[in-house]
Amino acid sequence: MVWDVLIFLLQAGVAFVVSTALFDALHWLLHRWEKSPSPLLRKFSSWHWVHHKFLGLDMQVNPAYARQNICFHILPEYLTSMVGTALFLLIFPWPPILAVAVLRTIMLGMTLREEGLDYNHMSMDRVGGNQSLLWVNNNYHAMHHVYPHNFFSSFANVFDLIAGTGCQIEGRRFLITGTGGAFGGALVKALEKSGAIVETAKSGVDFSPGNYEAMREKLERADVLVLSHGAKEEDCWNANYVTFRDLIETFTAIGQTRLAPPEVWALGSEVEFHGDMGLAELKDYSASKRAFAARARSYYRSDDLIYRHIVPSSFTSAMGKGAMSAETAVGIALFFITRGVKYVPVTLTGLAVLNFFRFRYGNNATDEVPAAAE
Template identity: 80%
Template sequence: MDFWDVVAFFLEALLVFVVATTLFDTLHWLLHRWENSKIPLLRTFSSWHWVHHKFLGLDMQINPAYARQNIWLHVLPEYLTSMVAIALFLIAIPWQPVAVVAVVRTVMFVMSLREEGLDYNHMSMDRVGGKQGLLWVNNNYHAMHHVYPHNFFSSFANTFDLLVGTTCQIEGRRFLVTGTGGAFGSAMVKALEKRGAIVEIAKSGVDFSAGSYAGMDEKLTRADVLVLSHGAKTDDCWNANYVTFRDLIDRFTVIGKDRLMAPEVWALGSEVEFHGDMGLEELRDYSSSKRAFAARARQYYRSDDLIYRHIVPSSFTSAMGKGAMSAETAVNIALFFITRGVKYVPVTLTGLAVLNFFRFRYANNAGDETLSPAE
């Protein structure tokens, strides 16, 4: 085999594994959909699968009483479904990469049998951390499915959830949203409520202000997700765009440190993080405050203590002026990415928010936190 033969072999094996995994994940999704089917046989199949959720429950604790049933009704069907899907590739590609994937899948199956259904993604957990894979499923990611059984269906490769948009639970979760007097915040509330969320609001200057957050503790305690969409473009930018964002996130993280699930935060950034003030005096304070928060936000983005999503829109129509899109469109684009597990969320027509990802993720811009006067 020369180099390109090896590459082709690897790519073929990867394709087989990903597609086979995706086909099982599709069946997995159907088993949940069949829970309330009018067809008794489909409801029976669904009930068999729910044994797996009794084996590893909503509290993320293993129940050994269901270990044997879990093997017969989940582990074995998952393996057989995958093997059938793998075998179908014999029609289209050489047998060698298909055989390798079949062997790997069989080894995984045997190891799961030896551990009575336990593996890296199926074990008791006292805390589901914020570091979750996007393209590949890790234990934190799969734990989300056991806490929120109607989302997070992907088992190994995250193809299914990325395609279908089942990578964020919204229905039934409690959201605390700031900035609801503005265009983006008000549109976010409507969109979340439409998707079945329980939404509470918090007003800057009423419920909190820089250095004054005691009145927020009760609301933060009730919230599963904190959505920060308040801010200012001219007056007191430093406190509005940096200090209050930082302090509320830190406070929410502390309040949620003993929860089973890491707290989740969505925070509104700006493309000014990328292009700066462009020499315009009227953008100087706004740019400094937004860039400072972006530098801080990168720490949240990397943290296991919370699930942090950084939303970066281009201009949208608001009280501040006409934009390239409506606030409703900006929110819908943001939710499209969020429900696919994206943590850096570009909402852009210009493309600057996409380019900003590399600055946000990799640039050494920690000094941006000092670009504006300290509190």
Template identity: 55%
Template sequence: MNFIYFLTLALQAALVFALSTFLFDMVHYLLHRWQHSRFALLREFSRWHDVHHKFLDAEINVHPNWAKANLWCHLVPEFIVSILGTLLLVVFFDWIAVALVILVHTGLFVLRVRDEGKDVNHMNMDRLNGRRGHVFVTPTYHALHHVYPNQFFSSFLSLFDVIFGTNCQIKGQRFLVTGASGAYGQALTARLKKLGAIVDTAKFGEDYEIDKYDGLSEKMRKADILVLAHGSKSDDCWTANYTSFVDLIEKFRVIGKDRLTPPEIWAVGSEIELHGDMGIESLKPYATSKQAFAARAREFYTSPDLTYRHIVPAAFTSRMGKGLMSADVAAALSLFFIRRGFTYVPVTYTTLAVWNYIRFRFIPWPKSVRKAPIFNKSA
């Protein structure tokens, strides 16, 4: 009986802590929105929070001369909001669980005061990690909020950003898109522009050719995010779907190696990564090239030098053939998931892309999958 009670108490305390941080995240979001409020008091609260962004600036440098102001304008208000939010939960949870969480918040506050506001999430950083974290907020995740103050509001769990779609900066970001004349590329480009992105395109035969990418150097230097939406089902699938994808990613990685935020890549895969050619001879070149890239993409996905997103759509209507959804729906769903922090993006009505996540992340591909097949040699 005592064991069950203590287990229940521990679970309640964990839930209270998570909910109290979520309530703080809501206030955190409002502090940014209140910058332009018509009410002077709300604008003043927002200015207090702005002190915290001066303490840790957009270049992720800590400024000790702002430490005292950060204490009174950020740490103390943050502590008060956390305690009040936790106390509200006593209506729904055991008071002992609530008291334990208050002790945790108090301990964290004391440590932050002792360290003058510096902790694992508030320190000088020369380079952020491409792996931002998913469920829990990591130092890189919180640093991104200081780089992009209107995104990444979550403080402990990423729940707030997942719910409200504030997990990816799009407005003002510079995108370089391949395959922008295709159905998906056109739809995605249009939606990115509506969200305030600055979009440029990379055209095969004009800006680059296979093994000749120097013409893209300047565009890549200006780009924050590279979107690879080109591809082929017929003409030299291997070159279009594997070689060019890998070469462009590696070039963008080198160009962005000294940036504070690692280069970000969105690459369009396919559900054929999972089900293969299904014995259909005409699909073999396409399936082979897509599976080969998926095998290589696992390395990009786990690299700290990149933020890599693998987009896996089910068939959509395009020049390649008919699908049960339009390219615009596929683009809309892609952005829905990306804005919520997904790095593996399942755009599916078949559920195959969901199952493919297991294949993509956890089942090693044979090394032979990356070798160009003979039937492509003469293409």
């Protein structure tokens, strides 16, 4: 009996998720057709854009488009998803498929009763940074209305994970530190190639521990702050902990009044997992990186910003030859980031993957921070 229920739920879940992804794919096509040479496809696209007039770039609902939104978005979404659901009658028995169809119909009825408003479609004064990866919450879907050419997943985040449409890069303003290094330099080239607007900042020139006033204008212009500076031997605490902490918190404070949450990408290290391994030359480096990772857990969970923690294994740089080139490391990082991943393992050893559990569930108290660093 229990096994039968589990099979029923599994079949219903697969039908729901896959049929939802079918509409998400159509949704993506409707945006792609905006500039199609075919007048018919452009017409279909223009009908869909009514949905973005109903809930605009400012995340405010315009009731004047409520009826058009129902005709050109809500009903097509329902019908497409129902067709996708019905196709599963070819491989699954009818009871779980009927259950999904009934659920979708109930959801449609509730949305129609509210004239197009639902959990993912309501006015918001500010989009939160707490956005789930596998299931779409209202903060995640709101990003689609702020950045209409990405974030297409509607319930289960299958489409964006496959298509790489879970992060906006083109047209956004990036402020990157550490661009004189191998990773930062390669990242600048990759982002500019993808259409980003990139500005750089240099440690010791644009900012130093306790002195960030010269950075304020750059931080105010940025949509995304990328921290890829650091040190392995000298002044590790300031380079790897203090400046990271202070820049993130300054940037987050600046972004409090923005519609979309500020976004931060910070470069960690596999040393967070394996520590200094008894090597004196790694002691300060390991301690500073582990301490920042402990602090970064609060950013990762915060609703005030979108925080992405990039953890690479060794890559070739001025400090020596690594397991991969910096360009490869950047390519792997962007592969995950464009799929909405917030903990980003860039590894051949697998240690960065194992480090996720330490990063996500570790006890902050185990990473001691010298008073001078605070």
